[in-house]
Amino acid sequence: MSQERKIKVIIAKPGLDGHDRGAKLLARILAEAGMEVVYTGLRQTPEMIVETALQEDADVVGLSSLSGVHNYFFPRVVELLREKGLNDVLVIGGGIIPSDDVEFLKKSGVAEIFGPGTPTYEIVEYIKTHCRKR
Amino acid sequence: MFSKEKLESIANSKNQWEEKILNPTISKAPERKRVFTTISGTPVERLYTPLDISNFDYERDLGYPGAYPFTRGVQPTMYRGRYWTMRQYAGFGSAVETNRRFKYLLEQGQTGLSVAFDLPTQSGYDSDHPLAVGEVGKVGVAIDSIEDMKVLLDGIPLDQVTTSMTINAPATILLAMYLAIAEEQGVSFDKVGGTVQNDILKEYTVRGQYIFPPEPSMRLTVDLIEYCFKYVPRWNSISISGYHIREAGSTAAQEVAFTIADGIAYVQSCIDRGLHVDKFGPRLSFFFNAFTNVFEEVAKFRAARRCWARIMKERFGAKDPRSMMMRYHVQTGGVTLTAQQPLNNIIRVALQAFAAAVGGCQSLHTNSYDEALCLPTEQSVTVAxxxxxxxxxxxxxxxxxxxxxxxxxxxxxxxxxEEEVERYLKKIDELGGTLKAIEQGFIQKEIQESAYRFQKEIESGERVYVGVNKYIMDEPPPTNLLKVDMEVGRREAEKVKALRASRDQKRWKEALDKLREVTISGENVMPAVIEAVKAKATVGEICDLWREVFGEYRPEAFI
Structure with missing residues (x-):
């Protein structure tokens, strides 16, 4: 019997935005919740993020943006993931994201958006409930 | 201040008060909490008395405003002379739109400008670079060339208005453009006043807008400082910033400690260049945050001034009192703003701004209530x-x-x-100085630890955040948000392409060749940068040249 595999999460900062307080905090809290977490660091292109997801065999990709570039970067990451055949990787986002962009992002394949002030345990629960099972 | 006898008497009477008056009350009605702490987690006592400042020496610890150790302020009359400079950080879209916002703010009684640049400009990429896609004009104005700077400053008299520019890795380039435009307006360099942030060290620890490795970056920083005290005497050649350290999650004391540690590294670098501390010292400036606990913030500002004065005098041997004065800008705490019930932020900002004023700032930016949602609208910035x-x-x-x-x-x-700051500075010295402490991730980890503690306090409800973990309401989604569309990026990209095709190619090439030469030889780059921007070299081109010579910084992420 193999041990149950830990949920593997990539936390990524797309674009040139340097605000990574939230990304680092979440990475730590997800790890404490028993997940395996890779934080990419700053200045990631969508290609770099997808490459990391592929190499790490990630179940979840979490994207953080506070510079207003989510409408460009988040759908692009989803698109590239799907091109690589990573159809069941859960993509979630956070940062400063106006509510009228959320619908567009969800239509583009981002599963959920977590705005400022979201308690981190809600994100932990969400991942545990919605992440692919294997 | 108090005699030994008096202190003993107070200790006795305090004991009596506790026994006879306090304890009976507490036994009937316990206090709300067992331990009270500031936002930074510092314990707060029930009551402060002379016993808590028993070694207090008025003349040694406070003195007088405008005199060492400047605890009470850097000017003799402070705001009885004139108010702080009211300076709102602004920039979005193209130079045309930002110029319009600047003029609006000046008409509303703002007294200085503060330029926010977009992330491609801050990271040294032109608007048509692949890494700039989606970012152009988003969090600040897109400036590629001197042509954009000319539009940005159109109709603004640079001998009357001072300008602060939040620019770090490419600070030399943006300052060169500003000076060149001043010259075009007929304003000589010695009449131009303002600030460039030019603080690269905090980019490595908390802000993330670095380009080159630390060593060549420090050289550019010192080149700018040296050039300014020689030729642009009213310019603040650096704004050593604690603001972003606090935003990243530090405590109040860590904010001061890590800012001063960066300051020490800059002063030492200038001295190592052979510059005299009293030549450049008076032009160093600082930048701090202000959170909502008014008392802690006021104490922080006072402690920061006293620490810096002592360091400049005792550690670096400054003789000119102006070198010992910590002059600083304050911005209210962006991270304290909530997306929930955004109008509540007006009150937070008011308390924070009050702390900044009572704490003795030289200039102030008040955040707009909608900044947890988007860039500020004209209405929200007016309230601020x-x-x-x-x-x-x-x-x-x-x-x-x-x-x-x-x-x-x-x-x-x-x-x-002050004591906590001194403890941190000692620790950083033991690690081999600020750069070593950054390399080892010491500063980053200390800040992250504080951010983590704070997050846990919020999530457990131990610390109240109105509208976030208490007094929560269902709200309709906010409306009237300012957005910058992707069209700006396409327009700016076209514009910079057109500029490259139309400029005097010979002059441009000669200017960049000269810049390469001085970059390699180690001469001060500023004169060659000024010539290059006049020859319409772009921010991206100059940074690319430096990327070739200096290499690029590849960070390690500390978690």
């Missing part, structure tokens, strides 16, 4: 500016100097923050 005007002109906070001085609480807190 009015907040400063109400504090300055209605509250009475500006009528006397350092009004919290002598409060047992504020003095004890000032001492406590």
């Amino acid at each position: 500016l009015r907040t400063q005007q109400i504090i300055a002109e209605e509250s009475g906070a500006t009528d006397t100097i350092d009004p919290f001085a002598g409060s047992y609480y504020v003095e004890a807190m000032t001492n406590k923050i």
Whole structure:
């Protein structure tokens, strides 16, 4: 019997935005919740993020943006993931994201958006409930 | 201040008060919490008395405004002379739109400008670079060339208005453009006033807008400082920034400690270049945050001034009092703003701005209430500016100097923050200095630890955040948000392409060749950068040249 595999999460900062307080905090809290977490660091292109997801065999990709570039970067990451055949990787986002962009992002394949002030345990629960099972 | 006998008597009477009056009350009605702490997690006592500042020496610890150790303020009359400079950080879209916002703010009584650049400009990429896609004009104005700077400053008299520019890795380039435009306006360099942030060290620890490795970056920083004290004497050649350290999650004391540690590294680099501390010292400036706990913030500002004065005098042997003065800008705490019930942020900003004023700032930016949602609209930025005007002109906070001085609480807190700062500075010295402490991730990890503690306090409900973990309401989604569309990026990209095709290619090439030469030889780059921007070299081209010579910084992420 193999041990149950830990949920593997990539936390990524797309674009040139340097605000990574939230990304680092979440990475730590997800790890404490028993997940395996890779934080990419700053200045990631969508290609770099997808490459990391592929190499790490990630179940979840979490994207953080506070510079207003989510409408460009988040759908692009989803698109590239799907091109690589990573159809069941859960993509979630956070940062400063106006509510009228959320619908567009969800239509583009981002599963959920977590705005400022979201308690981190809600994100932990969400991942545990919605992440692919294997 | 108190005699030994008096202190003993107070200790006795305090004991009696506790026994006879306090304890019976507490046994009937316990206090709300067992331990009270500031936002930074520092314990707060029930009552402060002379016993908490028993070693207090007025002349040694406080002195007088405008005199060493500047605890009470850097000018002899403070706001009785003139108010702080009201300076709102602004920039979005193209130079045309930002110029319009600048003029609006000046018409509303703002007294200085503060330029926010977009992330491609801050990271040294032109608007048509692949890494700039989606980012152009988003969090600031897109400036590729001197042509954009000319539009940005159109109709603004640079001999009357001072300008602060939040620019770090490419600071030399943006300052060169500003100076070149001043020259075109007929304003000589010695009449131009303002600030460039030019603080690269905090980019490595908390802000993330670095380009080159630390060593060549420090060289560019010092080149700019040296050039300014020689040719642009009214320019603040660096703004050593704690603001972003606090935003990243630090405590108040860590904010001061890591900012001063960066300051020490810059001063040492200038001295190592052979510059005299009293030549460049007076032009160093600082930049701090202000959170909502007014008392802790006021204590922080006072402690910061006293620490810096002592360091400049004792550690670096400064003789000119102006070198010992910590002059600083304050911005209210962006990270304290909530997306929930955004109008509540007006009150947070008012308290924070009040702390900045009572703490003795030289200039102030008040955040707009909608900034947890988007860039500020004209309406929200007007409220933010009015907040400063109400504090300055209605509250009475500006009528006397350092009004919290002598409060047992504020003095004890000032001492406590100072002690913690000194402990950190000693630790950083032991690690081999600021650069080593950054390389080892010491500063980053300390800040992250504080951010983590704070997050846990919020999530457990131990610390209240109104509208976030208490008094929560269902709200309709916010409307009237300012957005910058992707079209700006396409327009700016076209514009910079057109500029490259139309400029005097010979002059451009010669200017860049000269810049390469001085970059390699180690001469001060500023004159060659000024020539290059006049020859219409772009921010991206100059940074690319430096990327070739210096290499690029590849960070390690510390978690």
